[in-house]
Amino acid sequence: DAGITQSPRHKVTETGTPVTLRCHQTENHRYMYWYRQDPGHGLRLIHYSYGVKDTDKGEVSDGYSVSRSKTEDFLLTLESATSSQTSVYFCAISTNAGGQETQYFGPGTRLLVL
Amino acid sequence: AQSVTQLDSQVPVFEEAPVELRCNYSSSVSVYLFWYVQYPNQGLQLLLKYLSGSTLVESINGFEAEFNKSQTSFHLRKPSVHISDTAEYFCAVSEIGGSQGNLIFGKGTKLSVKP
Numbered sequence: 232d233a234g235i236t237q238s239p240r241h242k243v244t245e246t247g248t249p250v251t252l253r254c255h256q257t258e259n260h261r262y263m264y265w266y267r268q269d270p271g272h273g274l275r276l277i278h279y280s281y282g283v284k285d286t287d288k289g290e291v292s293d294g295y296s297v298s299r300s301k302t303e304d305f306l307l308t309l310e311s312a313t314s315s316q317t318s319v320y321f322c323a324i325s326t327n328a329g330g331q332e333t334q335y336f337g338p339g340t341r342l343l344v345l
Numbered sequence: 346a347q348s349v350t351q352l353d354s355q356v357p358v359f360e361e362a363p364v365e366l367r368c369n370y371s372s373s374v375s376v377y378l379f380w381y382v383q384y385p386n387q388g389l390q391l392l393l394k395y396l397s398g399s400t401l402v403e404s405i406n407g408f409e410a411e412f413n414k415s416q417t418s419f420h421l422r423k424p425s426v427h428i429s430d431t432a433e434y435f436c437a438v439s440e441i442g443g444s445q446g447n448l449i450f451g452k453g454t455k456l457s458v459k460p
Contacts, residue, residue, distance in 0.1 A: 264448075271354075273435060273452040274389070321388060332377065332439050334448055336389040 234258045235337035237322050243343045250309040252340050254322030256302075262325035263305040264334065265289075265297060267318040274321065280305055312344045347372040349438050351451035359459050360428055366421040366454045368436035378419040379437040379448075380410055389435065395419065406430075431458045 234257035244250050254263060264279040266289075276289030278297040286297050294316060298306045309316055322337040352367040370376065377396050381389040393404040400412040410421045419436060436451040 271452060273450040275450075276448070332448065333379070333391065333394060335391065336381075338388045 235322060235324060235335065237320075237337040237340050239340060240338065241341045243345065244312050245345050246313055247311050250312050250342065250344075252307045252320055252322075252342070254305045254307070254337060256305075256324050258324070259302055260324040260326060261302075262332075263299065264323040264325070265295075265305065265307045266321045266323065267291065267316075268321060268339075269318050277307065277320075309342075312342075314344050316342065317344045318342060347376070347438055347440055347447070347449050349436055349449050349451035351434075351436055351454045353454050354452065355455045355457065357457045357459060358426055361425050363424050364422065364426050364430075364456065366434050366436075366456065368419045368421065368451060370417050370419065370436075370438045372417075372438065372440055375441045376438045377441060378410075378412055379439075380404075380408070380419070380421050381435045381437060381450075383433045383435065383453075385432070392421075392434070426456070426458045428458050428460060430456060432456060 236255045238253045262281055265277040266274040268274050275291045277291055277295050278286055278289055280286045280299040283299055296308045320340045323334040325332050325334050348371045350369045358364045379394045380392040382392045383389045393402045393410055395402050395412045403409045408423045410419050412419050433453045433455045435453050437448050439448045
């Protein structure tokens with residue numbers, strides 16, 4: 232499972248509150264990703280990181296920020312949660328062996344914004 | 346820009362029947378191709394991938410996919426499905442030499458295997 236854990240696994244929060252999701256990896260991979268999964272949309276990239284303090288935006292980054300202060304942790308923050316951010320959030324890492332990108336996913340976090 | 350189309354959102358099939366889940370992609374450059382499987386209430390698991398070499402790739406549980414460059418397709422097949430294959434299957438593509446944030450997913454196909 233590539234040593235990826237996500238916390239919390241489930242969260243219910245109210246509109247307007249800040250929320251932080253954590254992704255932790257044990258294998259020192261350089262690349263980490265945050266996706267959201269919604270019915271009928273598949274997975275969409277929110278943000279990704281290519282090293283400590285190095286991040287970039289994905290397809291659906293509005294309303295989200297990320298931080299990576301250590302190789303093993305990649306945090307996703309919803310500064311002020313909205314109901315449209317109710318989703319399942321997946322973290323992934325890329326083994327990127329020889330430049331060939333293969334991504335492996337964590338177990339997911341179910342977020343409900345009321 | 347690259348894109349992935351999974352032509353069927355749901356595929357019902359009886360146990361032991363063959364199945365094909367279709368995937369077409371659009372890209373102006375060469376690509377890597379992937380199939381992921383998601384069992385109910387779980388994360389995505391890599392099922393198989395095409396990076397280079399033989400255009401026919403196989404998984405350990407009997408699935409296979411064939412890269413067809415001329416038709417820009419990467420259809421997933423299994424000659425005889427089991428109840429345990431019930432899951433959602435996602436096709437994904439990334440451009441060779443592209444940025445690390447460019448793994449694009451299709452919208453998924455739900456395979457339902459009935460007894």
